Amino acid sequence: MRCSIRKARPDVTGFSAGWLSLREPADHAARSLPLTRAVVGALSTELPCRVLDLAAGTGSNVRYLAGHLPSEQRWLLVDHDPALLAIASRDLRRDRPMCHVDVREWIWLHWHAGCA
Numbered sequence: 843m844r845c846s847i848r849k850a851r852p853d854v855t856g857f858s859a860g861w862l863s864l865r866e867p868a869d870h871a872a873r874s875l876p877l878t879r880a881v882v883g884a885l886s887t888e889l890p891c892r893v894l895d896l897a898a899g900t901g902s903n904v905r906y907l908a909g910h911l912p913s914e915q916r917w918l919l920v921d922h923d924p925a926l927l928a929i930a931s932r933d934l935r936r937d938r939p940m941c942h943v944d945v946r947e948w949i950w951l952h953w954h955a956g957c958a
């Protein structure tokens with residue numbers, strides 16, 4: 843069995859920050875407030891509230907959820923596009939310093955052929 847860990851590279855051109863920004867208001871408007879409240883209500887009361895955002899892009903989930911969560915928050919944003927993460931880090935640290943945002947480039951497990 844041969845397995846290795848390597849950085850993922852997007853197979854396609856990826857998502858542009860401009861397109862993500864254009865879609866964000868419609869995306870937020872389409873989200874279910876009852877579902878958001880149910881999720882927030884089911885969270886542990888332990889503080890800080892820790893959130894792992896997979897495929898985070900430029901941090902849209904932080905902008906949507908931060909106001910629904912307890913004020914003490916720690917976010918870890920993961921994505922395979924370092925350019926989007928750089929924008930997320932810059933903008934969120936500037937605009938939402940109370941959210942304590944950290945970013946990580948995605949690393950995935952690559953299975954070679956024959957790996958069982």
Ligand SMILES: C[S@@+](CC[C@H](N)C(=O)[O-])C[C@H]1O[C@@H](n2cnc3c(N)ncnc32)[C@H](O)[C@@H]1O
Nearest residue numbers: 857862897898899900902903921922923926948
């Ligand atoms: C439609 S965008 C959504 C971004 C963000 N969650 C939002 O709501 O604006 C999809 C995101 O998934 C990321 N992504 C796609 N495939 C991925 C993979 N295999 N590993 C990590 N990130 C991935 C893209 O880079 C992009 O930021």
